[in-house]
Amino acid sequence: TMGVLTSPSLEDIFLVKSSKPCASFSNVPAIDITAPTAAADIVAACIDFGFFKVTNHGVSKSLTARLEAAAIDFFSLPEWEKLEKAGMANPFGYGNKKIGCNGDVGWLEYLLLEVTSNPSLTIPFLKESWASSFCSALKEYVSATRKLASEMLELMAEGLGLEQRNVLSKFVNDENSDSFFRLNHYPPWPMLQGSNNNLNGFGEHTDPQIISVLRSNDSDGLQIALKDGSWVLVPPDQDSFFVNVGDSLQVLTNGRFRSVRHRVVTNGRKSRFSMIYFGGPPLAARIEPLPQLLGDQEQSRYRAFTWAQYKTAAFKSRLADNRLVCFENH
Numbered sequence: 001t002m003g004v005l006t007s008p009s010l011e012d013i014f015l016v017k018s019s020k021p022c023a024s025f026s027n028v029p030a031i032d033i034t035a036p037t038a039a040a041d042i043v044a045a046c047i048d049f050g051f052f053k054v055t056n057h058g059v060s061k062s063l064t065a066r067l068e069a070a071a072i073d074f075f076s077l078p079e080w081e082k083l084e085k086a087g088m089a090n091p092f093g094y095g096n097k098k099i100g101c102n103g104d105v106g107w108l109e110y111l112l113l114e115v116t117s118n119p120s121l122t123i124p125f126l127k128e129s130w131a132s133s134f135c136s137a138l139k140e141y142v143s144a145t146r147k148l149a150s151e152m153l154e155l156m157a158e159g160l161g162l163e164q165r166n167v168l169s170k171f172v173n174d175e176n177s178d179s180f181f182r183l184n185h186y187p188p189w190p191m192l193q194g195s196n197n198n199l200n201g202f203g204e205h206t207d208p209q210i211i212s213v214l215r216s217n218d219s220d221g222l223q224i225a226l227k228d229g230s231w232v233l234v235p236p237d238q239d240s241f242f243v244n245v246g247d248s249l250q251v252l253t254n255g256r257f258r259s260v261r262h263r264v265v266t267n268g269r270k271s272r273f274s275m276i277y278f279g280g281p282p283l284a285a286r287i288e289p290l291p292q293l294l295g296d297q298e299q300s301r302y303r304a305f306t307w308a309q310y311k312t313a314a315f316k317s318r319l320a321d322n323r324l325v326c327f328e329n330h
C-alpha cells in the first residue's frame with residue numbers, strides 16, 4: 001500500500017544465489033619453508049598466483065589453538081559486551097556486518113586491531129585485562145606470524161636474486177611498521193541448510209599491505225581469483241598458513257608478484273574462524289619498484305607513494321576497487 005517503505009531483507013543483502021559451482025584449487029602451492037627449494041618455490045607461487053600455503057612454519061599448534069579458543073570466547077559474548085570491550089570498529093575495534101566505512105557489508109563479525117611495537121597499545125580497550133589469556137595469546141601469536149612473514153619476505157628476496165636479504169622484510173620488522181591483525185567469525189545460518197545458496201562473507205578484494213598471513217579453522221569459504229579471472233575454492237587446512245601477496249609487494253616487485261584477489265563465501269553450515277596478520281610498512285616508507293629489480297630497459301610500472309598516502313586512499317575506497325590503477329604509469 002501507499003507510503004509503505006520496503007527495506008531489503010537480510011537474504012537480499014547476504015545471499016549469493018547459487019551460480020555455477022566453483023572448482024576446487026586442489027594444487028595450491030604448498031611450501032615447506034625449511035626445504036632447500038623454498039626460495040624459488042615461493043617466488044614461483046607469488047608470480048603465478050600471489051598465493052601459497054606454508055607448512056613446517058614452526059608456529060606452535062598450541063599457541064594457535066589458545067588464540068582461537070580466546071577468539072571463540074570473545075565472539076560468544078553478548079553483542080553489547082563485545083562492543084563495550086572492543087569499541088565499535090572505526091576502523092579498529094569490533095565490527096558486525098559492516099566492512100570499512102563506505103557501505104560494504106558481509107556476513108561476519110570481527111575484531112580489527114592495530115599492531116604497534118608497544119603491545120599494550122594494540123588493544124587499548126582491553127588494557128585492564130592485558131594479563132588475560134586473550135591478550136597474552138594475541139601478543140605471542142602476532143609476534144610469531146610477523147616473524148614468519150619476515151622469513152618469507154627474506155626467502156622472496158633470495159629467490160628474486162636480490163643481494164640484500166632484508167630489502168623486503170625490513171618494512172615489517174621496522175619498529176614503526178604499520179601492521180594490523182584481524183579475527184573474523186563467519187556465523188552459521190541454519191535456515192540455509194539444504195539449499196544451494198551461499199553467503200557473502202567477505203567480498204572480493206586485494207589486500208593493500210605487503211603480505212598477509214592467514215590461518216582458519218577447518219571450515220571452507222576462502223576463494224581466490226586466478227590470472228584468467230576464474231574463482232577457485234581453497235581447501236581449508238588448519239595446520240598451515242595461507243599467504244597473500246598485497247598491493248604494496250606487487251609495486252615493490254614492479255608487478256612480478258601478483259596481489260591476489262580473494263573473497264570468503266560460506267555455506268552457512270558451521271562457523272568459520274580466521275585470523276590474519278597484515279604486514280605493512282611504516283607510514284613514511286616510500287613504496288616503489290625496487291631499483292635493483294628493474295632490468296636494463298625496464299620501466300617502472302608505478303609512481304612512488306608513501307604508505308600513508310596509499311593507506312588514506314585505500315580507506316576511502318570500496319572493498320572491490322582496484323586501488324593500484326591510480327598509481328600506474330602509462
Ligand code: GA4
Nearest residue numbers: 091099100101104207208314315317318319
Ligand atoms: C582489506 C584488507 C584488511 O582486512 C583491511 C581491510 C579494511 C577494513 O576492513 O577496514 C578495508 C579493506 C581492507 C580495503 C578497502 C577499505 C579498507 C575495508 C575497506 C572497504 C583491514 C585493510 O587494510 O584493507
